[in-house]
Amino acid sequence: MKSIRVASYNIRKAIGTDRRRNPERILEVLNEIDADIIALQEADRRFGVRSAAIPAWLLESQSSYKPVPLNVQSDSMGWHGNVILVRKHADVAAHDVLHLPCLEPRGATMAEIGLYGRKVRVFGMHLDLSGLWRRRQAAAVIHAAAHGEALPTVLMGDLNEWSANRGCLADFARHYSFAPCGRSFHARRPVARLDRIMHCTRSTLLDCGVHESAAARRASDHLPIWAELKLG
Template sequence: MLKVASYNIRKALGTDRRRNPGRIIAVLNELDADIVALQEADRRFGKRTAAIPPLLLEQHSDYRPIPLDVQIDSMGWHGNALLVRKSAKLLAHDILHIPYLEPRGAVMAQVMINGFSLSIVAMHLDLSGLWRRRQAAAIIRYAQDYAENRQTILMGDLNEWSNGRGCLQDFARHYHFADCGRSFHSRRPIARLDRILHCDQLRAINAGVHRSAAARTASDHLPVWAEMILV
């Protein structure tokens, strides 16, 4: 079995307006997922340094960020990052250039973990519905090109408030949605903005929203997770 998760960490700024990367690490440790897609993983201005100091992550978790070789002090690309267990074998990684109205991007990696040979895409889509659909189309093309017969999982903050329209329709033509639940706002979740999708080679046997006390204050999003098996 494989457990994956997606988490918009809001640059480690909590609902109490305190920036505390230690709380984010505590939530990650609670999740205990094998792979985590992060959004807003870097500071927005200046050098865009990682919201979680690398040494803190290394010393207090079982995760390592997938290197993207883009910005020296950043963890991700336009805030998107992937964390994997230190035992995972990294086969490939890349940044994905997608159309945007405001600066957006996505990242991908191919990893071997728990007997799975995976192609993973992490994303954070636009606030505009039109641009979300354009981005979804680009990500689907990238994901299919990169898959190479590997099991494929896409995760991230889709910023889609509808129940089944817009970019959700586009993704649903190619992938299945894990039934995670409402993740935003963390204090009173009303929207399913954070999503986990998977290909036909996988089945989500369990999924949910992580609602711990730490998660309710660490960010304005709650992390979502899913447990996968091979079909």
């Protein structure tokens, strides 16, 4: 059984550590990671029509990925900035958006993806910055992931949790295993593990890490994280 590589990346609307918006740099990093499935956060602009930070034509022409079609807004790629990218040859069997309890706009995305003859369920999320709603948001994602077909399940995103093992991390840990990827924020000098990948018992972690290339240190204030999984 071929393993799959998943990744999570907060691209900060394609604004780099030099404060320049440059979606081409984000695509350079995505191509370096070479993951099969990628959860992006802050992939849409925050104000106005919330257009995609990476134009559709650019993603099509300069990458091997396509976005999971969420059918929410015509100009944006994601749901509250959350996007799931998959290989162009992957089969998207199902997809949905999750409304998370919040004071500020927050959401999560879900997709069931067919790759290499197997199917995996993936959730992408970006949880509350203040900490007031993170545990309730985590509970909503855990509840959604517990329903439906029994599939290998991966949860990824920017959890915004600074503690080592408390809060929403403890809640997720009751149901999922964390890939110990490493520190991903801030990109120039990482001090915190804000970005996380979790997997269920139907998959086995083979390897994981933080992608720390020169391009990744410039492209966003977060570094992308990745994990190699064998699906059971």
